[in-house]
Amino acid sequence: MTTSAAGFDLAQTDKLLTTTRSVRKRLDFSRPVSRDVVLECIDIALQAPSGGNSQPWRWLLVDDPGVIKQLGAIYQKAHDPYMAANRKAAEEAGVTDRNAIMDSSTYLSDHMGEVPMMVIPCLLGRVDGSSGTESAGFFGSILPAAWSLMLALRSRGLGSAWTTLHLVYEKEAAEVLGIPDTVTQCALLPIAYYTGDDFKPAKRQPATKVTYINGWKQR
């Protein structure tokens, strides 16, 4: 075991950080997920930073199968035309390296209404997005916590995927859940135990390719 100077087991820490993937095809829809384990993960997530430590969040945990079915239908209504357009564009451009992600995404859409648990991270308030400072501060006050939640879930054998497509019909989902129009839904995380455990680091560009030093475009 390699322990960092700060006392962390680097192999375990780095494994968690580099292999927490969007889990779609390997979600086990038949295995129940307890509220307790998700609440434990939300407790961990709440240690994340937020602007001025304002903690402007609410976490909507959904495990009623009837409500999940309704949200799944809303998701699919938004996803399927979006994906059809994407597939068409990829075909026309002769792009084939996106097939796996499109298939995975379509699989999740077909089964979104069957997941045992969903969490919708919500922000108290709305922004119009025209001010960079405002929107960075707004969404930046929940994104670190939401990612922490996904990491905590993963370390307990639970898979999730960051999804946003249901927001095409944000109002419909808000009506299903009784969310007031002063609140912003930021994502919809389907949650289930995953099958197998051979998640790998994904292919990404190296840091040196996407990092500038001391000035824009300076390597």
Ligand SMILES: Cc1cc2nc3c(=O)[nH]c(=O)nc-3n(C[C@H](O)[C@H](O)[C@H](O)COP(=O)(O)O)c2cc1C
């Ligand atoms: C802002 C954002 C929105 C996303 N929306 C969706 C979505 O609606 N549906 C979906 O299946 N995946 C969605 N994803 C997941 C990405 O497709 C995924 O993170 C990406 O393909 C990389 O795969 P990985 O997470 O397994 O590394 C979203 C991710 C982010 C960060």
